[in-house]
């Protein structure tokens with residue numbers, strides 16, 4: 478599954494090259510989100526194409542989580558529009574990794590991953606177990622599967638949350654700061670795994686991060702937020 482993971486030409490931010498015109502899966506027009514008196518997002522305009530990898534950056538409170546929640550369809554804008562033309566469940570499944578992870582703390586890491594099993598997504602339970610074992614191996618967590626989540630450190634919990642989401646085979650992955658508890662090597666490794674899913678399976682990735690090192694390595698698209706506005710949309714090399 479991950480044979481090419483160590484080939485540096487295949488990883489870190491190369492959005493998939495394609496001769497086909499991009500298909501937009503999310504279109505946002507003049508969207509604002511207000512919570513009481515707080516303008517969390519202001520007049521956002523953007524499109525996200527199928528297979529894109531997009532990093533959402535910005536200071537604390539800039540609106541990253543709110544943008545991700547809106548793009549995932551979890552909140553609707555107070556004004557303006559956020560459209561998902563492929564939102565029918567059978568065409569377009571959004572996998573989410575939340576900032577607060579939402580794992581079952583009393584269950585083991587393994588039991589949390591097993592929740593992701595859906596017989597409609599896998600030819601057999603064996604195929605699911607194989608994917609699970611490979612993800613655990615490449616992310617270096619195989620030997621800690623019997624730990625209860627409440628006894629796992631933050632880095633392990635983040636990896637379990639992301640593996641659980643990947644096992645649901647999402648078309649779009651919306652991940653809110655999934656590397657905040659990881660050191661830079663582990664953050665890079667995680668991004669390599671996600672890049673693999675992007676390149677081999679066409680998974681669109683929308684990833685909020687404070688991780689400047691990761692963004693520096695990335696040659697694709699950055700959305701930078703400030704005070705709820707998208708103040709930059711383009712390649713990392715220009716910021």
Ligand SMILES: Nc1ncnc2c1ncn2[C@@H]1O[C@H](COP(=O)(O)OP(=O)(O)OP(=O)(O)O)[C@@H](O)[C@H]1O
Nearest residue numbers: 512515516517535536537538539540541542543544
């Ligand atoms: N449910 C809510 N109710 C009220 N205010 C909210 C809510 N969610 C977000 N806000 C406010 O909206 C603004 C943007 O918040 P958001 O969580 O999107 O920022 P962020 O960039 O994700 O920050 P962080 O880096 O700390 O996670 C902040 O002022 C926040 O306090």
Ligand SMILES: [Mg+2]
Nearest residue numbers: 541542576653
């Ligand atoms: Mg946030």
